[in-house]
Amino acid sequence: MIDYTGTYTDQYELSMALVYFKKNRYNEKAVFDYFFRKLPFGGGYAIFAGLDDLLGAIENLRFDNMDISFLKKTGFPDDFLNYLKHFRFTGNLYSCREGELVFPAMPILTVEANLIEAQIIETLLLNILNLQTLVxxxxxxxxxxxxxxxxxxxxxxxxxxxxxxxxxxxxxxxxxxxxxxxxxxxxxxxxxxxxxxxxxxxxxxxxxxxxxxxxxxxxxxxxxxxxxxxxxxxxxxxxxxxxxxxxxxxxxxxxxxxxxxxxxxxxxxxxxxxxxxxxxxxxxxxxxxxxxxxxxxxxxxxxxxxxxxxxxxxxTGKPDAALDGVYKLAHSGGKPRIKLSESLTKITLPHKKQVFRLMNEEGTWAGADIISLAGEDEFETMHHPFEPGKNMFVGDLQKEPLLEPVMENGKRCTGKKSMNEIAAYSSERIEKLSGEFKRFSNPHVYKIGISDKLKSERARLAGTRRS
Amino acid sequence: MIDYTGTYTDQYELSMALVYFKKNRYNEKAVFDYFFRKLPFGGGYAIFAGLDDLLGAIENLRFDNMDISFLKKTGFPDDFLNYLKHFRFTGNLYSCREGELVFPAMPILTVEANLIEAQIIETLLLNILNLQTLVxxxxxxxxxxxxxxxxxxxxxxxxxxxxxxxxxxxxxxxxxxxxxxxxxxxxxxxxxxxxxxxxxxxxxxxxxxxxxxxxxxxxxxxxxxxxxxxxxxxxxxxxxxxxxxxxxxxxxxxxxxxxxxxxxxxxxxxxxxxxxxxxxxxxxxxxxxxxxxxxxxxxxxxxxxxxxxxxxxxxTGKPDAALDGVYKLAHSGGKPRIKLSESLTKITLPHKKQVFRLMNEEGTWAGADIISLAGEDEFETMHHPFEPGKNMFVGDLQKEPLLEPVMENGKRCTGKKSMNEIAAYSSERIEKLSGEFKRFSNPHVYKIGISDKLKSERARLAGTRRS
CATH class of the missing domain: 3.20.20.70 (Aldolase class I)
Incomplete structure (x- = not known):
C-alpha cells in the first residue's frame, strides 16, 4: 500500500545518524526497546499488533533517488548520502508474537543493530506498531x-x-x-x-x-x-x-x-x-x-x-487516539545505557532483556510477567519496577519467554503468519487472561516485575549518572 | 505516497454500483454534498483541507488488475468488472478553496457525476477530507x-x-x-x-x-x-x-x-x-x-x-480524533432528493446549492453564511436551518460565493496551489473572522442560514416523504 522509503522518518534520526557517521560510530551496536507506559482506554491489557507489516517494511527499506536528492538539497553531505544510498537494515529483532497480550513497561520488541540503522527505523516502527496495537x-x-x-x-x-x-x-x-x-x-x-x-x-x-x-x-x-x-x-x-x-x-x-x-x-x-x-x-x-x-x-x-x-x-482508537509507545536505548558501545527522569516511571531499563509470562503449575496464568536481563532464567523474587520495597516470590512459577527472534541480519527468520492465525493466537491468549483484568471499570492491575539483577543494574547506573 | 486504487472504498459503494449498473442507471446524474455537522474541539470554526490531494487522487483513480481479480473472487459479475476496468471519474466538483473557514451544515464541496462514479469516490473523499480538515x-x-x-x-x-x-x-x-x-x-x-x-x-x-x-x-x-x-x-x-x-x-x-x-x-x-x-x-x-x-x-x-x-x-486531532464529515445525496435522476430523520438537524438539504459568505459594506465579515439553491443570488432573508421561525434580514449585505468549479469532466480546472499559497489563504481568512468566534471557551456561533427557496423546497420534499 505504502512505498515506505528511508525518509519515512523524523529529521532528528538523520541528524543523529550524520553525527554517528562523521564520528565513525556507524558500526557501534545498540539495543533499543519498544514499550508503552500507559494502557489505552483505561483497560487492563493491550494486544500487540503490526509486527508483520513492520517486518516487511524494514526488510525493504531503502533511500530512493527522490529521498537522496531531497536530503542533498537540505544540506546533508555527499559521503553520508552515499552511505544512505546503500542503506539497508542489517540488524536483529526480538519480539513478542503478534496478537500477544502486552502490558506497560515490558519490552514488546527489541532492536539490536548498529546505531544508525536502529535510529533510522525508529519512527517507522513507532508509526506502525502504535496504531495497530491501539486499534x-x-x-x-x-x-x-x-x-x-x-x-x-x-x-x-x-x-x-x-x-x-x-x-x-x-x-x-x-x-x-x-x-x-x-x-x-x-x-x-x-x-x-x-x-x-x-x-x-x-x-x-x-x-x-x-x-x-x-x-x-x-x-x-x-x-x-x-x-x-x-x-x-x-x-x-x-x-x-x-x-x-x-x-x-x-x-x-x-x-x-x-x-x-x-x-x-x-x-x-x-x-x-x-x-x-x-x-x-x-x-x-x-x-x-x-x-x-x-x-x-x-x-x-x-x-x-x-x-x-x-x-x-x-x-481512531477514540478517545485515546494514540498509544504512547516509545523506543528507548538500553545498550550501546558495549555498555548498558539508561535515561533518568524526575519520575521513577520514566527511568528506562538498561541492557538487552527477556520477558517471561508466569504461570501456575497447571499452566494457568499467574497475572504477572517478569522482565530480566537476557540470558537469566532462574528467579526467586520479582520487584515492582517503580515502587521500592514491593516484591513477590516467583520461585515456584513456570515461565514462558515472550521475546523470540523474528529478524536476523535484516531478514525475517520466522514464517509469515496469516491473519487468521494471528487473530486465533490473540483470542487464545485473551481466553487465558482472567476476567478481572478484562472488565471495563477499574480492571485488576496485571503485575510487571523486574528481576534482582535488572533492578541492581538500574540502580547502579542511575547512581553513576546522578553522581 | 499511496497508490489509491478503485478498491480504496467501502464495499457498499460497489454493491450499490452493481445495482445501478444492472438497472441501466449508470448514466443517471447525481449531486452529492460534503459537509459536517459538528465543529471539532468545541471551537467556533474549521479549516477546510485536503482538496489538492483529493483532486489528484480522483483524477488518477483506476481499478487495477489486483482490484479486478479480488472483486471477481468476491462474486462480482464479469460485465460489471469490465465496466470497472474502464472506470474513470468523469464528473464535476465544486468546492470551497482549500484553507477556507467552514462551518457546520454548509456544503463544502459538491460532486456532480453519474451515480456510480459519485458513489465509488465517496469513501476516498471522506477519508482524505475528514482527516486533513480535522488536523x-x-x-x-x-x-x-x-x-x-x-x-x-x-x-x-x-x-x-x-x-x-x-x-x-x-x-x-x-x-x-x-x-x-x-x-x-x-x-x-x-x-x-x-x-x-x-x-x-x-x-x-x-x-x-x-x-x-x-x-x-x-x-x-x-x-x-x-x-x-x-x-x-x-x-x-x-x-x-x-x-x-x-x-x-x-x-x-x-x-x-x-x-x-x-x-x-x-x-x-x-x-x-x-x-x-x-x-x-x-x-x-x-x-x-x-x-x-x-x-x-x-x-x-x-x-x-x-x-x-x-x-x-x-x-491525531485528540480528543475528537475524527471530523464527522458526511456525503449526502441532494439530487438524482433529474429530481431533488432528501433524507429524513427524527432529528431536524439530520434532514439533508436537497438540490445543487451555492454558499455565500456575507459581508458588510466595508467588506468585514458579518458572521454569517447563506446556503441557497445554485443560481440564486438575491436574498432578503435567511432562515435558521433547524429552528423554525428564526431568521435574519440580509438584503443589505454583500455576498461572496464560496463554491467554485475545481474539476470538470474528471480533470482539474483550477491551477495547483502551493502549500504556502494555501496556508497564506487560510491565515488571511482567519484574520477576517472576529475574535469571539476564535476563543476556546463557548465561542460565538457563526450563523449558517438557508434561503427562502431552499427552505420551501426542503419543506415540500419532507412533506411528500412523510405523507
Missing amino acids: ATKASRMKLVAKGGKLVDFGLRRAHGPGGYYASRAAMIGGFDATSNVRAGRDYNIPVSGTMAHSFVQSYDDELTAFRDFAQVHPENCVLLVDTYDTLKNGLPNAIKVGKEMQERGERLRAIRLDSGDLAYLAKEVRKRLDAEGLHEVTIAVSNQLDEYVIKSLNEQNAPIDLFGVGTSLV | ATKASRMKLVAKGGKLVDFGLRRAHGPGGYYASRAAMIGGFDATSNVRAGRDYNIPVSGTMAHSFVQSYDDELTAFRDFAQVHPENCVLLVDTYDTLKNGLPNAIKVGKEMQERGERLRAIRLDSGDLAYLAKEVRKRLDAEGLHEVTIAVSNQLDEYVIKSLNEQNAPIDLFGVGTSLV
Whole structure:
C-alpha cells in the first residue's frame, strides 16, 4: 500500500545518524526497546499488533533517488548520502508474537543493530506498531462484550487517511469478523462486507422499488437499510414486503440494518414484527456511533442484534487516539545505557532483556510477567519496577519467554503468519487472561516485575549518572 | 505516497454500483454534498483541507488488475468488472478553496457525476477530507495562541500510520512552520526540522561529549536536548559550555530543547542562565504532550519559549480524533432528493446549492453564511436551518460565493496551489473572522442560514416523504 522509503522518518534520526557517521560510530551496536507506559482506554491489557507489516517494511527499506536528492538539497553531505544510498537494515529483532497480550513497561520488541540503522527505523516502527496495537486493543474490548454478535469495521471514511487500511487489519487481530474496507480485504485477505447507503434509497422515487431492485441484484446478500425516511412506518414494512417476496422465490432476506434512533428499542420492535411475519431467519444489523460501551449496553438490554457495524471509535482508537509507545536505548558501545527522569516511571531499563509470562503449575496464568536481563532464567523474587520495597516470590512459577527472534541480519527468520492465525493466537491468549483484568471499570492491575539483577543494574547506573 | 486504487472504498459503494449498473442507471446524474455537522474541539470554526490531494487522487483513480481479480473472487459479475476496468471519474466538483473557514451544515464541496462514479469516490473523499480538515483546524487553534512562537509538527511516531504524512501537510495549512516528517517535507515542500533524541546523549559516556560532537557536525543547526539526566544540574551547564565554545569559534548554538518537567519554570530558568552567560541569541524549544491549552497556558505565564514541538494532539486531532464529515445525496435522476430523520438537524438539504459568505459594506465579515439553491443570488432573508421561525434580514449585505468549479469532466480546472499559497489563504481568512468566534471557551456561533427557496423546497420534499 505504502512505498515506505528511508525518509519515512523524523529529521532528528538523520541528524543523529550524520553525527554517528562523521564520528565513525556507524558500526557501534545498540539495543533499543519498544514499550508503552500507559494502557489505552483505561483497560487492563493491550494486544500487540503490526509486527508483520513492520517486518516487511524494514526488510525493504531503502533511500530512493527522490529521498537522496531531497536530503542533498537540505544540506546533508555527499559521503553520508552515499552511505544512505546503500542503506539497508542489517540488524536483529526480538519480539513478542503478534496478537500477544502486552502490558506497560515490558519490552514488546527489541532492536539490536548498529546505531544508525536502529535510529533510522525508529519512527517507522513507532508509526506502525502504535496504531495497530491501539486499534487491536479497542477491537478486542468490543469483542469482549459483543457476545455472539458479529463485529464489522465500517471505519475507513472516518479513519486517518490510509491509517484506516492498517486499522482494518488490526481490528481483525482484535477479534472483528469483517471489514467494509475493500482494499484491506484485497491485500490482507479479510472478509469484506457492505450493502447500501441512504443515498441508494434516496435515489429512487420510492423506498419499496429501491429495496426490490437491491434484492433482485443481490439475492444472496440482501441487507436493507430501513431508516432513510421512517424506520417503523416505512422502512420496516417495505423490507418485510421484500423479505416475503424473496421467501416466495426461495431466497432469503439476509438482514435489516438500523442506523439511527434508539437501537435497543428499534431492534426489539423489528425482531417482533419480523417474527410475526415468519421472517425468523432475517437478522438485525446496527450501526451509528457504536463503541464498546454502547455494544455492552445494547446487549445488557437484550436487544436482539446479530451484527454491530463500528466506525469512528474503532479506527481512531477514540478517545485515546494514540498509544504512547516509545523506543528507548538500553545498550550501546558495549555498555548498558539508561535515561533518568524526575519520575521513577520514566527511568528506562538498561541492557538487552527477556520477558517471561508466569504461570501456575497447571499452566494457568499467574497475572504477572517478569522482565530480566537476557540470558537469566532462574528467579526467586520479582520487584515492582517503580515502587521500592514491593516484591513477590516467583520461585515456584513456570515461565514462558515472550521475546523470540523474528529478524536476523535484516531478514525475517520466522514464517509469515496469516491473519487468521494471528487473530486465533490473540483470542487464545485473551481466553487465558482472567476476567478481572478484562472488565471495563477499574480492571485488576496485571503485575510487571523486574528481576534482582535488572533492578541492581538500574540502580547502579542511575547512581553513576546522578553522581 | 499511496497508490489509491478503485478498491480504496467501502464495499457498499460497489454493491450499490452493481445495482445501478444492472438497472441501466449508470448514466443517471447525481449531486452529492460534503459537509459536517459538528465543529471539532468545541471551537467556533474549521479549516477546510485536503482538496489538492483529493483532486489528484480522483483524477488518477483506476481499478487495477489486483482490484479486478479480488472483486471477481468476491462474486462480482464479469460485465460489471469490465465496466470497472474502464472506470474513470468523469464528473464535476465544486468546492470551497482549500484553507477556507467552514462551518457546520454548509456544503463544502459538491460532486456532480453519474451515480456510480459519485458513489465509488465517496469513501476516498471522506477519508482524505475528514482527516486533513480535522488536523488543519487543530493546528490553527495552536497558531492562535502561539503568539510569536514557531510551531513544529513532531507527530509522525504517534500518528495513524501514513495518516501522519497527510497530517503534516494539514498542519502547515493550519499555520505550522515546519515538520519533523522528512517524507512529507520531501513531497509537499515543507521545511523539515529536527535535532537529537535522548538516545543520542545516552549513547555517549558523558553528555558533554555528546553535545560537543553534535555541535561540531551541525554547527549551523545545533539544538541541544538537555533533559536526559538532569536539566538544570547537567544538561543546561553542559549546553552553556558548548554554546560558549561555539561562540568562540564564531558559531552560534541555535537552541536548547526541554522535553520534560515544568516547562514554564524551566524555560524561565534556562533563559535567565543563558542570558547571564551572554548567550542571548540561543532560543528555547519545548515539547512533551503539548496542545493548544498547554501552549496558551505557557504563554500566559510568560514562559520565554521560541518554539513549540507538537506531536500526538496535533496529528491525531485528540480528543475528537475524527471530523464527522458526511456525503449526502441532494439530487438524482433529474429530481431533488432528501433524507429524513427524527432529528431536524439530520434532514439533508436537497438540490445543487451555492454558499455565500456575507459581508458588510466595508467588506468585514458579518458572521454569517447563506446556503441557497445554485443560481440564486438575491436574498432578503435567511432562515435558521433547524429552528423554525428564526431568521435574519440580509438584503443589505454583500455576498461572496464560496463554491467554485475545481474539476470538470474528471480533470482539474483550477491551477495547483502551493502549500504556502494555501496556508497564506487560510491565515488571511482567519484574520477576517472576529475574535469571539476564535476563543476556546463557548465561542460565538457563526450563523449558517438557508434561503427562502431552499427552505420551501426542503419543506415540500419532507412533506411528500412523510405523507
